[in-house]
Structure formats: structure tokens, C-alpha cells
Amino acid sequence: MSGPDLVAARDGAVLHLQLNRADKGNALSSTLVTALTDAVDKASQDANLRLLVISGAGRHFCTGFDLSDLDNETDDSLLSRFTRVELLLQAVHAAPFTTLALAHGRTTGAGADLFAACTERWIVGDASFTFPGAAFGLVLGTARLATLVGAPxxxxxxxxxxxxxxxxxxxxxxxxxxxxxxxxxAEQAALTARVSRLDGATQRAIHAAIDATRRPRGEAGDAEDLARLVRSAARPGLRDRIAAYRAAQRKR
Structure with a gap:
């Protein structure tokens, strides 16, 4: 699957998905979220796939949720879009194979959540991470982040x-x-060799067993995450809160 916002390349047991909106900092537009979700869902049904790589074109991995058309959004349209982002993050987090995110430059908001949802999370060169969603009342990816780095x-x-x-x-x-x-x-080749050493069924079973030590990802855990996100995004005034946050950031 390839498109203007997402470029996919398959090499044997490896699928590489590149966010391809370099001029927008690879911000997550509706089109890009849909393309990513479709690609991850399709990959999860492929018994021959061992590694999914997610990277970003240009200077940054992903600068978060695309708010470039905020004036034409409503609270309801934003709620719908944020819900789709959470479902994408859940699909990546629950993938039955190793997922590798390659961060560089700015990795912000939903982009940082996408990074955190992956099994292997590599910084290539240097990167910075920010989680601004809470500043406008959004609860997105919080439990997954706390599992990785601890509550404090x-x-x-x-x-x-x-x-x-x-x-x-x-x-x-x-x-x-x-x-x-x-x-x-060289490092990606070594990872590919590692996850390809065992037969597919065994590799997936090991992946599932190791992942079971993380926060439970089944229906209960996913439902809780989705419910938290929806409750926070459904609070009236979401669009205005985001606009106020952006205005405050511009004054800094």
C-alpha cells in the first residue's frame, strides 16, 4: 500500500511504513491515520510478517495531530479524529509481531504516542519528545506511557x-x-535476523508471551483507554481549548 501521505515498502518478512508528509512535519492528518490503520490491520493478518518499521520522512518523525485546519473543525469532528488515532495506537500496540519506531527530530503528541506504542523504539541521531495533549484536556496514550516510563x-x-x-x-x-x-x-538487519530465526508460529507465541508482561492489552485494557480518551475529548469546548493552547504557544 502506497500513497501520497504514506509510503509502504515490503522486503521479505519486513514491512516499512514511512510517514510521508515532510512539509507538515509528518503530522497525523485524517488521511494518514486511515492509511496507517489500514496498513497495520492488513499486516496483522499476514503470517509471514516478522517486523513492521515505522519512520518519518524529512526532518521530524511525527509532529503529532494535524491541526492545520482547526478553523474548520468542530468538537465532534475532533472527537472522531482523536478516537481514530487511539484505535490506530491500539492496533500498533497489539500487533502480533515486532514493531520498530525510528524517531528523529521532533516527536510530538500523538507522534510520541505512536512511538511509545511500538515494541522497539529507536532514536536515530537525536530526537525530542513532548506530550502536549493534557494541556488542552486530552487523555491519549497515558496508560501506555506510564507502563514504559513509570507513573512519576x-x-x-x-x-x-x-x-x-x-x-x-x-x-x-x-x-x-x-x-x-x-x-x-546494519542494526535493522540484525533485528530482522533475530526476529526471523524461529518459525513464524513460535516467534508470534514468544512475542505474545513477552508482551503479556506489559499492561494487559485485551478488550478490557483497550476499552479503558478508549473510554478515557472519549470522555476527555467529549468535554465541551475541545476546539476552543486547542485554539487557546496554540495561541499561548505562539506567544512564547
Missing amino acids: SAASWLQGGAVVDGATALVSGLATRQIESSALV
Whole structure:
């Protein structure tokens, strides 16, 4: 599957999905979220797939939820879009194979949540992470983040609006590795070899067993995450809160 916003490339047991909106910082438009969700859902049905890689074109991995057309949004349209983002994050988090996110540059909001939803989370070169959604009343990806970095760090980042640098992301567990861009091809090849060593059924079973040590991802856990997101986004005034947040950011 390829398109203007998402480029997909299959190489044997590896599927690489590249966010391809470099001029928009790879912000998550409705079209891009739909394309990503469709690609992840299709990949999850492929018994031969061992590794899904998600990267971003241009200077940044993903600058978050696309708000470039906020004037034409309503509270209801934003609620619908945020709900689709949460469902995408759940699909990535529940994928039955290894998922690898390659962050660089700015990794913001829903983009940072997409990074956090993956099994392997590599910083290529350097990256910074921010989680601004709480500033306009949104609860998105919070439980998954807390599982990775612990409740104190998650609370600090979400409530304080901190910019998390690459070193902090690595130490905290948000990122699993930090590598130079020159080493990416070799390191990705080594990961592919590792996840391809066993037969497909065994590899998926091991992946599921290891993932079971994380926060439960089944219907109950996913439903709780979705309910928290919907309750926060359905509170009247979402569009105005986002507009006020953006105005405050521009004054800084």
C-alpha cells in the first residue's frame, strides 16, 4: 500500500511504513491515520510478517495531530479524529509481531504516542519528545506511557509539559536504543535476523508471551483507554481549548 501521505515498502518478512508528509512535519492528518490503520490491520493478518518499521520522512518523525485546519473543525469532528488515532495506537500496540519506531527530530503528541506504542523504539541521531495533549484536556496514550516510563515520569511529562531529550528518553525507557544514522541499516538487519530465526508460529507465541508482561492489552485494557480518551475529548469546548493552547504557544 502506497500513497501520497504514506509510503509502504515490503522486503521479505519486513514491512516499512514511512510517514510521508515532510512539509507538515509528518503530522497525523485524517488521511494518514486511515492509511496507517489500514496498513497495520492488513499486516496483522499476514503470517509471514516478522517486523513492521515505522519512520518519518524529512526532518521530524511525527509532529503529532494535524491541526492545520482547526478553523474548520468542530468538537465532534475532533472527537472522531482523536478516537481514530487511539484505535490506530491500539492496533500498533497489539500487533502480533515486532514493531520498530525510528524517531528523529521532533516527536510530538500523538507522534510520541505512536512511538511509545511500538515494541522497539529507536532514536536515530537525536530526537525530542513532548506530550502536549493534557494541556488542552486530552487523555491519549497515558496508560501506555506510564507502563514504559513509570507513573512519576509520565505524570511529570504530561502535567508539566516538559521537552524530553534523547538521553532522558533512553534512560527512562521511552526509547530502547539510540543509534547513529550511519548504523541504522546494519542494526535493522540484525533485528530482522533475530526476529526471523524461529518459525513464524513460535516467534508470534514468544512475542505474545513477552508482551503479556506489559499492561494487559485485551478488550478490557483497550476499552479503558478508549473510554478515557472519549470522555476527555467529549468535554465541551475541545476546539476552543486547542485554539487557546496554540495561541499561548505562539506567544512564547
